[in-house]
Amino acid sequence: xxxxxxxxxxxxxxxxxxxxxxxxxxxxxxxxxxxxxxxxxxxxxxxxxxxxxxxxxxxxxxxxxxxxxxxxxxxxxxxxxxxxxxxxxxxxxxxxxxxxxxxxxxxxxxxxxxxxxxxxxxxxxxxxxxxxxxxxxxxxxxxxxxxxxxxxxxxxxxxxxxxxxxxxxxxxxxxxxxxxxxxxxxxxxxxxxxxxxxxxxxxxxxxxxxxxxxxxxxxxxxxxxxxxxxxxxxxxxxxxxxxxxxxxxxxxxxxxxxxxx
Amino acid sequence: xxxxxxxxxxxxxxxxxxxxxxxxxxxxxxxxxxxxxxxxxxxxxxxxxxxxxxxxxxxxxxxxxxxxxxxxxxxxxxxxxxxxxxxxxxxxxxxxxxxxxxxxxxxxxxxxxxxxxxxxxxxxxxxxxxxxxxxxxxxxxxxxxxxxxxxxxxxxxxxxxxxxxxxxxxxxxxxxxxxxxxxxxxxxxxxxxxxxxxxxxxxxxxxxxxxxxxxxxxxxxxxxxxxxxxxxxxxxxxxxxxxxxxxxxxxxxxxxxxxxxxxxxxxxxxxxxxxxxxxxxxxxxxxxxxxxxxxxxxxxxxxxxxxxxxxxxxxxxxxxxxxxxxxxxxxxxx
Numbered sequence: 138x139x140x141x142x143x144x145x146x147x148x149x150x151x152x153x154x155x156x157x158x159x160x161x162x163x164x165x166x167x168x169x170x171x172x173x174x175x176x177x178x179x180x181x182x183x184x185x186x187x188x189x190x191x192x193x194x195x196x197x198x199x200x201x202x203x204x205x206x207x208x209x210x211x212x213x214x215x216x217x218x219x220x221x222x223x224x225x226x227x228x229x230x231x232x233x234x235x236x237x238x239x240x241x242x243x244x245x246x247x248x249x250x251x252x253x254x255x256x257x258x259x260x261x262x263x264x265x266x267x268x269x270x271x272x273x274x275x276x277x278x279x280x281x282x283x284x285x286x287x288x289x290x291x292x293x294x295x296x297x298x299x300x301x302x303x304x305x306x307x308x309x310x311x312x313x314x315x316x317x318x319x320x321x322x323x324x325x326x327x328x329x330x331x332x333x334x335x336x337x338x339x340x341x342x343x344x345x346x347x348x349x350x351x352x353x354x355x356x357x358x359x360x361x362x363x364x365x366x367x368x369x370x371x372x373x374x375x376x377x378x379x380x381x382x383x384x385x386x387x388x389x390x391x392x393x394x395x396x397x398x
Numbered sequence: 399x400x401x402x403x404x405x406x407x408x409x410x411x412x413x414x415x416x417x418x419x420x421x422x423x424x425x426x427x428x429x430x431x432x433x434x435x436x437x438x439x440x441x442x443x444x445x446x447x448x449x450x451x452x453x454x455x456x457x458x459x460x461x462x463x464x465x466x467x468x469x470x471x472x473x474x475x476x477x478x479x480x481x482x483x484x485x486x487x488x489x490x491x492x493x494x495x496x497x498x499x500x501x502x503x504x505x506x507x508x509x510x511x512x513x514x515x516x517x518x519x520x521x522x523x524x525x526x527x528x529x530x531x532x533x534x535x536x537x538x539x540x541x542x543x544x545x546x547x548x549x550x551x552x553x554x555x556x557x558x559x560x561x562x563x564x565x566x567x568x569x570x571x572x573x574x575x576x577x578x579x580x581x582x583x584x585x586x587x588x589x590x591x592x593x594x595x596x597x598x599x600x601x602x603x604x605x606x607x608x609x610x611x612x613x614x615x616x617x618x619x620x621x622x623x624x625x626x627x628x629x630x631x632x633x634x635x636x637x638x639x640x641x642x643x644x645x646x647x648x649x650x651x652x653x654x655x656x657x658x659x660x661x662x663x664x665x666x667x668x669x670x671x672x673x674x675x676x677x678x679x680x681x682x683x684x685x686x687x688x689x690x691x692x693x694x695x696x697x698x699x700x701x702x703x704x705x706x707x708x709x710x711x712x713x714x715x716x717x718x719x720x721x722x723x724x725x726x727x728x729x730x731x732x
Contacts, residue, residue, distance in 0.1 A: 219627040241727050
C-alpha cells in the first residue's frame with residue numbers, strides 16, 4: 138500500500154522553540170497509527186504540524202508521497218482531513234450543513250454543492266449512522282453524535298490521510314468503542330491512513346496498527362506494534378510510573394473483567 | 399424545510415421593501431395620493447411641487463436609508479463572523495463612533511477654513527476612523543479571550559470617541575455646526591443625489607465582495623483551524639473581512655452618522671427566520687433586511703412627531719435594542 142503520510146527528520150514546535158524533534162513516521166493507507174505519551178509531551182504539536190496548522194521547524198512532511206509544502210493551498214485538503222479539538226461557535230448550523238462542508242475542496246467559487254456532492258454527503262452520513270441528525274442543530278446533539286458528525290465531514294472530503302486529536306476524550310466508554318470500531322472499519326474499507334493521539338491506552342492497544350511513544354521531553358521513545366510497545370517496562374518509563382504500578386492498575390482491571398465473564 | 403423558509407424570507411423582505419418604499423414616498427409633511435405619486439414616478443416629473451418633493455427630497459432619502467441600512471446590517475454580520483460572536487456589530491464595538499470622530503475632525507477642519515468636503519474624502523476619513531478603532535479592538539481581543547469583556551471595551555472606546563466628538567462639536571465655531579450636530583446624532587436627511595452615487599458604488603462593490611467570500615466564511619464559521627485545513631489563507635481572509643466591514647460601516651457613518659443596533663438586530667432576526675447562518679444566504683438577506691429595517695425606522699422618525707424629526711439612531715435603538723436583549727436572554731437561558 139502507498140504511503141499516506143511520511144515525515145523525515147521532522148522538528149515540530151511553536152515560534153522556533155522545538156517541542157518534539159526528529160519525528161520519523163510512515164503511515165500506509167488503511168493503517169492507524171496512534172501517538173501516546175504524557176500530557177504536554179507534544180502529541181498535539183506533532184498532529185498540528187502534519188495537519189499544516191504549524192510550520193515544521195525542520196525536516197519534511199510528505200502527504201500521499203508528495204511534499205506537503207508543494208501542494209497548492211486548496212489542493213492538499215483533497216488528501217488530508219482533520220478532526221482537531223476546536224469548538225465551533227457559529228449558531229444555527231445543522232449537522233447536515235456541517236457535514237456538507239467536507240466537500241469544500243471540490244466545490245466551486247461559491248461553495249454550492251453539485252448533485253454528486255450531495256450524494257457523497259448523504260453517503261457519508263449513512264456510513265457513520267447520522268442520517269437522522271441531518272436537520273438537527275449541531276449544538277443540540279450529544280458529544281458522541283458530534284464526533285460522528287465530524288467523522289462524516291472528514292469522510293466526505295474523501296481524504297487519503299486523516300488526522301484526529303483525541304477523538305474519544307469526551308465520550309463515555311460505549312461511545313468510545315462505537316467511534317473506534319467505526320473509524321477502524323472505515324479506514325480499512327477506504328484505504329485511509331490515520332494518525333491520532335489518545336490517552337486511553339487500552340483503546341489505543343485495541344485499535345492501532347502501530348503506536349508512537351512521545352516522552353515528556355519531546356523525544357520519540359519508541360515506535361512499534363501495540364504488542365511491542367505495550368509492555369509494563371516501556372509504558373511505565375514513558376509515563377514515569379513506578380515499576381509494577383501499571384500492571385497493578387491495568388492487568389488487574391482486565392483480569393477482573395475476564396474472571397467475571 | 400429550510401429552503402422553504404429561506405424562500406419565504408426573501409418573499410417577505412421583497413414585499414416589505416416595496417411597501418416601505420411606497421409608504422416613504424407617500425408620507426410626510428405634504429401628503430399626496432397614490433395616483434399622483436405613481437404619475438410623478440413614471441413620468442419623471444421633477445418640476446411640479448410634488449415632483450420636487452419626491453425627486454429632490456424623498457427619493458434620495460429612501461435610497462440612502464435602504465443602501466446604508468443594508469450596508470450596516472452586512473457589516474454587522476461580517477463582524478459577527480470575524481469574532482465568532484452574534485453580539486458583535488459596528489456600533490457596539492465603537493467602530494461607528496471612531497468613524498464619527500475622524501469625520502467630525504475632518505469637517506470641522508474643512509469648515510473653519512471655508513472648504514467643502516467631498517463625499518469620497520468623508521468616506522476615507524470614516525474608514526480611517528473605523529480601522530483605528532478596529533485596530534484597538536483587535537489588540538484588546540488578542541489580550542482578553544472573553545467576548546463580553548471585548549464588547550464592554552468596545553462600548554467604552556465608543557464613549558471616548560463620542561465624548562471627543564461632542565467636545566469638538568460644542569466648541570467648533572461655525573454656523574454650519576448645526577448640520578454637524580444633526581449628523582452626529584444620525585440622520586438620512588442630508589443625503590444628496592451626488593452622495594447617493596458615491597454610496598451606491600461603495601456599498602454595491604463591498605457587498606458583492608463580501609458575497610464572494612461566502613465560501614471561506616462558511617469554513618471560518620467552523621473554526622480557524624478547520625478553515626486553514628481546507629486551504630483558507632486565514633491572514634488575508636481576516637484582512638478582507640475587516641476591511642469590508644469597515645468600509646461598509648464607514649460609508650454609513652460618513653453620510654448618516656452613527657446608527658445603533660442595526661448591525662446586531664437585523665442579522666439575528668434573519669437568522670431566526672431562516673434558521674441558517676450560512677453566509678451565502680445571510681449576506682443578501684441581511685442587506686434586504688437592513689434596508690427594510692432602516693426604511694421603517696426612518697419613516698417613523700420623519701412622521702411620528704412631525705414636523706419635529708427624531709434622530710434615526712433613536713428609532714433603531716427603540717426597535718433594535720429589545721431584539722438584542724431578547725437574544726441575550728435566550729442565549730443565557732439555553
